[in-house]
Amino acid sequence: MIDANTAHRWLTIIVALLIIMIYIGSMFDHCLYFNTTALARQLEGEWAKAFEPFDLTPPQAFLLRAILDQPGLMQYELANALTISRPTATRALDGLKAKGLIERRNSERDGREQAIFPTAPAIAMHTSLNEASVQVGKRLKKLLGADVFADTVTKIRGVRAALK
Amino acid sequence: MIDANTAHRWLTIIVALLIIMIYIGSMFDHCLYFNTTALARQLEGEWAKAFEPFDLTPPQAFLLRAILDQPGLMQYELANALTISRPTATRALDGLKAKGLIERRNSERDGREQAIFPTAPAIAMHTSLNEASVQVGKRLKKLLGADVFADTVTKIRGVRAALK
DNA sequence: CATATATGATTGCATAGCTAACGATTTTTA
DNA sequence: TAAAAATCGTTAGCTATGCAATCATATATG
Numbered sequence: 001m002i003d004a005n006t007a008h009r010w011l012t013i014i015v016a017l018l019i020i021m022i023y024i025g026s027m028f029d030h031c032l033y034f035n036t037t038a039l040a041r042q043l044e045g046e047w048a049k050a051f052e053p054f055d056l057t058p059p060q061a062f063l064l065r066a067i068l069d070q071p072g073l074m075q076y077e078l079a080n081a082l083t084i085s086r087p088t089a090t091r092a093l094d095g096l097k098a099k100g101l102i103e104r105r106n107s108e109r110d111g112r113e114q115a116i117f118p119t120a121p122a123i124a125m126h127t128s129l130n131e132a133s134v135q136v137g138k139r140l141k142k143l144l145g146a147d148v149f150a151d152t153v154t155k156i157r158g159v160r161a162a163l164k
Numbered sequence: 165m166i167d168a169n170t171a172h173r174w175l176t177i178i179v180a181l182l183i184i185m186i187y188i189g190s191m192f193d194h195c196l197y198f199n200t201t202a203l204a205r206q207l208e209g210e211w212a213k214a215f216e217p218f219d220l221t222p223p224q225a226f227l228l229r230a231i232l233d234q235p236g237l238m239q240y241e242l243a244n245a246l247t248i249s250r251p252t253a254t255r256a257l258d259g260l261k262a263k264g265l266i267e268r269r270n271s272e273r274d275g276r277e278q279a280i281f282p283t284a285p286a287i288a289m290h291t292s293l294n295e296a297s298v299q300v301g302k303r304l305k306k307l308l309g310a311d312v313f314a315d316t317v318t319k320i321r322g323v324r325a326a327l328k
Numbered sequence: 329c330a331t332a333t334a335t336g337a338t339t340g341c342a343t344a345g346c347t348a349a350c351g352a353t354t355t356t357t358a
Numbered sequence: 359t360a361a362a363a364a365t366c367g368t369t370a371g372c373t374a375t376g377c378a379a380t381c382a383t384a385t386a387t388g
Binding site (some may be wrong): 337351352353 | 359360361362363364365366367368369370371372373374375376377378379380381382383384385386387388
């Protein structure tokens with residue numbers, strides 16, 4: 001049997017440890033929004049480095065990659081593919097247009113629509129742009145482990161689908 | 165033994181199915197960056213609804229919650245806690261100040277620093293703000309399943325830590 | 329102790345995202 | 359067929375974010 005003094009000392013220590021454990025973690029550690037937005041900013045930085053040689057920001061580069069992959073999509077189709085709003089697509093395309101990387105063509109069947117095509121300089125970037133992207137993916141998979149990487153993406157896609 | 169014609173027909177069908185499978189998924193389905201930024205935008209919308217009654221955007225509300233949780237932190241400590249840059253913190257705090265929710269006090273020990281405190285109106289919001297946040301968490305856990313929710317957050321935190 | 333360096337907050341400038349509203353065009357409906 | 363509703367792209371106006379540079383204050387160094 002332990003005496004009352006010993007019991008009290010131990011209790012004090014345990015309570016102190018619990019308090020420390022609570023304070024070590026920060027308030028939003030278990031918040032999906034907080035962690036998702038924070039990760040998004042971190043990844044933005046990683047991809048920005050990869051696309052810097054092309055003078056493209058990550059959103060611009062991903063948009064251009066989609067255009068190179070499927071030339072001739074309408075603007076609203078691109079907006080859907082990238083899950084951005086149409087106004088955001090308009091401005092991102094304005095940016096690529098200003099760099100001479102895309103052109104807009106009036107749709108023949110519907111006067112409201114604009115089909116988007118890559119220009120020759122953009123097509124010339126196609127391979128190296130995809131190669132740079134593959135390299136980032138490889139680097140992250142190596143850093144995190146390929147299984148963790150894939151699991152994380154799957155989990156995130158699951159949440160996205162559930163929220164839709 | 166099957167004849168050459170049958171074999172050819174089957175091969176054609178299989179190849180066609182593979183091509184369809186590739187096209188059903190979109191180009192960035194397995195991209196961590198793409199899915200993370202997309203999820204961040206979706207969650208932004210969810211939390212925006214929750215904080216609308218308080219006339220706060222999600223970034224403002226999370227900042228205010230941190231201030232209410234630990235009054236008197238320096239600006240750079242808040243920036244670190246929220247993993248945003250100091251300029252972003254300055255501007256977010258300007259916003260809360262304009263709404264009369266926080267005040268800046270000069271640090272006594274270091275003339276460069278500013279300690280941030282909630283005002284009385286902000287303190288009056290403390291409970292209901294936290295309650296609204298808990299409700300969002302509960303709703304998402306119900307929608308996704310508590311285990312999926314927790315797993316997703318854990319995975320994302322793992323990636324964040326690995327990238328740091 | 330004087331000067332150089334580092335740090336905290338701010339400001340300037342840029343990008344990316346959203347909603348609301350509008351003009352042009354197409355489709356639906358009465 | 360005329361009017362109403364829907365759709366596509368754009369514009370206006372807002373927020374959030376970052377980097378680079380600046381100012382003021384502390385700290386380190388010679």
